[in-house]
Amino acid sequence: MIFLIFLILGLIMGSFLSASVWRLYKQTGLKSELKKNKENSIIKGRSICPNCKHELAPLDLIPVVSWVMLKGRCRYCHNKIGWQEPLVELASGLAFSFSYFYWPYKFNSEGKILFAFWLVILSLFIILILFDLRWRILPNKIVAVLTAVVAAQVLVKLIFYSGGANTLVNAFWGVVFISGLFYLLYRLSNGRWIGGGDVKLGVALGLLVGGPAEAILVVFGASLLGTVISVPLMALNKLKRTSMIAFGPLLITATTVCYFFGSDIINWYKNLVLIGH
Numbered sequence: 641m642i643f644l645i646f647l648i649l650g651l652i653m654g655s656f657l658s659a660s661v662w663r664l665y666k667q668t669g670l671k672s673e674l675k676k677n678k679e680n681s682i683i684k685g686r687s688i689c690p691n692c693k694h695e696l697a698p699l700d701l702i703p704v705v706s707w708v709m710l711k712g713r714c715r716y717c718h719n720k721i722g723w724q725e726p727l728v729e730l731a732s733g734l735a736f737s738f739s740y741f742y743w744p745y746k747f748n749s750e751g752k753i754l755f756a757f758w759l760v761i762l763s764l765f766i767i768l769i770l771f772d773l774r775w776r777i778l779p780n781k782i783v784a785v786l787t788a789v790v791a792a793q794v795l796v797k798l799i800f801y802s803g804g805a806n807t808l809v810n811a812f813w814g815v816v817f818i819s820g821l822f823y824l825l826y827r828l829s830n831g832r833w834i835g836g837g838d839v840k841l842g843v844a845l846g847l848l849v850g851g852p853a854e855a856i857l858v859v860f861g862a863s864l865l866g867t868v869i870s871v872p873l874m875a876l877n878k879l880k881r882t883s884m885i886a887f888g889p890l891l892i893t894a895t896t897v898c899y900f901f902g903s904d905i906i907n908w909y910k911n912l913v914l915i916g917h
Contacts, residue, residue: 646733654730654731655701661767664779664782665771665774665775689716689719703729703733728770735762739755744901750800750801757790757792761793765896771888776886783840790848810851811847813851814846816852818849818859819840819843819845848895857902
């Protein structure tokens with residue numbers, strides 16, 4: 641039942657986040673007109689059909705269900721609605737529910753507070769993934785909010801819960817190993833190998849996973865994912881060797897895996913090395 645509750649919550653959040661991404665993107669070119677333009681406000685804006693611009697009724701906004709019932713078409717102009725929106729909603733629902741199912745902490749007072757932090761972080765992750773996949777952008781505003789939320793989580797753990805100074809030390813080394821490495825690559829390549837947005841994102845990710853081993857696991861995991869995706873696409877001539885791929889989603893995916901299963905993966909590797917010797 642709780643799994644189902646988080647699935648529904650995730651579906652609703654996915655719908656909201658998908659709409660928010662479009663509004664945030666439109667705001668980038670409307671800074672002078674932003675106060676006058678309610679359509680692009682995250683809070684006051686209303687969802688509209690991208691084709692006929694008709695304001696959507698509540699019945700049109702039921703996550704996934706509305707798209708299925710309308711057979712992927714607008715109720716008013718009957719033009720096709722992209723499959724990306726229901727896919728985002730479904731992915732968000734599954735991400736929320738699986739976060740509960742595989743939560744690595746106990747659901748005591750500390751675990752519940754960390755879980756609340758995680759759901760906020762997960763929502764910001766989804767926004768960044770959508771931005772990077774659609775426009776190859778990691779907006780500074782969202783990255784800054786994410787960094788602030790993760791820093792607040794580290795502070796809560798440091799002050800109120802177990803870990804003490806180790807929490808701060810691990811967070812420091814996480815930032816050094818992820819963001820520091822990316823900054824070095826960015827400077828050496830003048831931005832050809834990695835973008836500045838990834839360097840800034842690395843600060844939040846380093847704070848979140850904490851520790852050099854976890855940070856290395858994130859970088860390795862993201863690089864491995866990039867290889868697994870790129871090689872088949874190059875073999876099919878759908879991607880060139882010089883093509884750029886969105887690295888943000890790979891980093892976020894690797895960070896999520898590390899956050900939930902990092903300790904198990906690191907311990908497995910240590911045992912494997914010990915057995916080998």
